[in-house]
Amino acid sequence: MKSTEVEVVQEKIAEKQQEPSHSEHTHKDFFGAKIGMWLFLFTEMLLFGGLFLAYMVYRLQYSIDFVIAAQDLNLLLGTINTIILLTSSLTMALSIAAIQRGRKALSIFFLLSTIGFALAFLVIKYFEWTAKFHHGIYPNSPELLNKPNGEIIFYGLYYSMTGLHALHVVVGAILLLFMLLFLWRNKIHKEDYIKLENSGLYWHLVDLIWIFLFPLFYLIH
């Protein structure tokens, strides 16, 4: 969009504000809401950024231990989960595209499938984790403590990073459930779908993070 257009938009908004209004503004500022959402996403990015930084430091220090430890991760499940999340991102985007065109039912369908994928992801994650637990590999387990430091750290990072990510998936799924409700009740519709759009942004971020987690943990050889 050209800058002149931005100015036009800004002036329009300014006009709106000039109308005597009350503090519960009747006009919503979609653009502002989106700015807010993006800023929030940045904080999430940096939150994980800290963890990735830790990963970098330790990968450098314990590169061999990392390779050994990574052999025990289930590449197949990891790949399936990657595909699931990517697909959920697609359905999320489609859900927004549908409501943009005013097609509520389609939008709801796509949103439901997104939530479905989220659940599938979590179920697979659950099996992955419990399998590890059965092998006695979890933080502070005697089995793990016997291993070299590098492997302990690898699993420390693995559990905290995928754990935090899983937490985000859960939060995202709950958020999407609310959106479903709003869609259902026509609170989200063709003219006002910023909530759905923002939740979508959040959901894509969850996907983005996984895009990096996946090679860093599952693809070390």
Place this chain on the structure above:
Amino acid sequence: MSNETNSATQLSYLDYKPKKGIWAWLLTTDHKRIGLLYLIGMMIFFWVAVGIGFVMKLEMLTPDQTVVDAQTYNSLFTLHGLIMIFLFIIPGLPAVFGNFFLPIQIGAHDVAFPRLNLLSWYLYIIGGLFALVSLHLQGGPIDTGWTFYVPYSIRTTTNVILPLLGAFILGFSSILTGLNFVTTVHRLRAPGMTFFRLPLFVWALYATAWIQVVATPIVGITILLVVIERVLHIGIFDPALGGDPLLFQHLFWIYSHPAVYIMILPAMGVVSEIIPTFARRTIFGYKVIAFSSLAIALIGYFVWAHHMFTSGMSETARFVFSLLTFLVAVPSGVKVFNWVATLYKGSIELRAPLIYILMFIFLFSIGGLTGLVLGSLATNVHVTDTYFVVAHFHYVMFGGTAIVFFAAMHYWFPKMFGKMYNEKIAIWATPFIFIGFNMLYFTMFILGYQGMPRRYWSYLPEYQELHIISTIGSWILIFGLVIMFSNLIFGLIKGRRADSNPWGGVTLEWQIPSPPPHENFEKIPVIDHGPYDFERFKNENKNEIDRS
């Protein structure tokens, strides 16, 4: 724009009560009320920390035990640091005066997300309560220092987890405030209020808000990892399991160095407001000051490891970070020079707020310039972790930010409450504060250079004389502060009515009644001039100026 006509049509924010009783405050989304809520919360936490500081200085009177034992002292300085940093000085200016005046100064009715704003306040209070509750739990108050260095923080048996979670929540509160301000500045400027017509306080808050948004999450995750380490033993920070304590220090300072600019930038913004008002002239080098705020925010990001020069980092890192540290001093210097130049050929009225600002310039310069000593490798290695550092950061934080906080309280007092404090008494408090401050903290530079390490409960007898001078200084200082605060509180109760523009300021907040009406502006103003255009203002409001 006289007071009477306006108050007839619009209720002041203090009188406008959409809800009953206390709920009119606790559920308000009015940015001005939220600002006051912050002020109240901050007052309470703050005086607790001041009391602790006072006790610490008492303890330092003699080389051995004076009033408290070692364990207590360790908890005291930790709490003192924690409260001062996370509950007072980081939220301080943005949350109180930023909340109150940012929307007014850009000509808006409120911030972009008023309800989020209230949520920030609740998070702030909850975070503070976490810290306070931890004091009364088994294990005793946290004793790690405000820096939480591992592995001590994962070994100590005191209550670490709760204050850490408190800090995490406070971090979120800070992020949300920052996010709110960035959006507000982008979206809610009045028509014609271009970026280069923003008052410099807004510029400073904008730069600060960005740091809050992109730096705070790092400390958030760091703190969480420490908590996880304590509970689950994942090894990331535990050297016994292969963890790297230096990684913690990096992560901690990646946030906490930018955080010191979160503390000082808003203060610098306030200075750029007060000086023009009392000099009756436009600021010298508006754009340079505006950009130096951004420059400080930016370069401030590149220097964190100057807190780690002796930690065993690589030589390369020592070199790089020292060099960058020196560069960050330049934009601060630019501001100082521009402020002084703004006094040149002004028409200066020496009122209490300006006196505090002059004091700020002097004290902050000392603090900042000794920052150079700390940034230089050779000298840092000698004075790091000594009282020299303690002196440095009190000069910049207390002599810098807190003194500006006082200036801001005086400057905006009539606007916020529609009352006036007693000017004479306000001025009388300043010499006590100035002398007490320097006695208290300048001695610490000397102590530090002589090699007295910080966080010491007992010390070698040869340091005692200086400690005594310093402690006496703290009494004088507190005396001055008590005068100042009592005067303000007295003004609040008994002060005479203030009119809408007692100082002859020209930014938007002075164009509306005191205290501001609930909606700030009846009609959003249209802006066609810079923020400090006294020339224009004089022609338009001749009478207004002559009166003051």
Place this chain on the structure above:
Amino acid sequence: MEKEHKHNLIPYGTYFLVWLSLISLTVLTVSVAGVDFGRIALFLALTIAAIKSTLVINYFMHIKFDQPIFKFFLAVALATLATIFILTSTDVFFR
């Protein structure tokens, strides 16, 4: 505002294409992981991840079609991240 949204209507097909590329990139990175690329293996994996995330950000998250200010914001955040990594490297890579 409404006009803006109509502006941005992206065909469903585009999303499918993006999705297809994402999936194929995933398949690529997994199959390539078996091959011994030595030191550049990590680099390769991260490059693929970077390409994938560019796709997600540009299309799914609409950055490509949104107002320039979002690109600028994103640049700030990414630059911050980059700074943190590079400057920390001056320590950990030279120890």
Place this chain on the structure above:
Amino acid sequence: MEQALRNYAQNVDNVMLYIIGISFLLLLVITIAMVYFVIRYNRKKNPVASQIEGNKILEIIWIVVPVALVLTMFFYSESVYKVARNVPKGAMNVNVEAKMWQWKFTYENGKVTDTLFLPVGKPVKFNIVSADVNHSFYIPAFRIKEDAIPGRENYMVIEPKDVGAFDIACAEYCGLNHSLMYTKVFVVPENEFFAWYNGEVDNTYLQKFVLAHSGGYKDYITGNYALLFAKGCVQCHSLDGSKNYGPSFTELSRGYAKIRSNGKLETIPIDRDYIARSIISPGEHVVVGYEKAKMPLLTNRIRDEELTQIVDLLLTNFVKKSNEN
């Protein structure tokens, strides 16, 4: 380069002077300008302000000049500091282990102490580790410290320039007794150090040695009393009247000595013979008040001509001095 490490503390002080000097000037300029403007352009004297928006040249000056200034500071400081990160060839290794709340020093030959002993004028490299939490190995007099971090080994180099005793502090917060984690480093002449290192003398010997003449190192090498230092007499006999293991040499100026010989109290004049006998057969007569302390037999360390020299020295400098008065 070698000199640089030896003079490190001095150089650090110079850097400090340089930075503080410039800072002080800047502060002075700022403060004077500020105060002058406030007085000169007071509302009464200057009722109408001039609206000066800025001045490009000035602003460029006060960006460029500070940049230049801080760069000189940086490079000066860095050039000084570099020396302290450079391990000189032939440096002696000492392992330093910090533990809540004490220090442990291990020497190359396996000797372990809790107080540090170093030879003067020889570069030393400390390999610093920690057994529990972070500490920092800080010797203020040498203007240097380095943290002890569990799980890693840090290093630090110094080259002691003077004989003396200096404080070692812990400068990184480490819990309850952080402030009590003090010890000392004793810097002694090389031969004394090696006598100790090889187990010929014990810790207290070196400590006393240093304490006896802190500040008097110059005398040791060149001064009148060189021999008294070399033979270690000053360990027990001070030169300034202060009390120590043995009577101060200034006591000789009494002219008469109250002694106990074979249990009997006697007073005999202090002369050449008395002094010589005190040294070659210490147990024969004991100065009153020092019955419990014993002067060791040092004849194996003193050759005959040295003995005469010592006696002469004591006679002329202590005994005679009093006679003149």
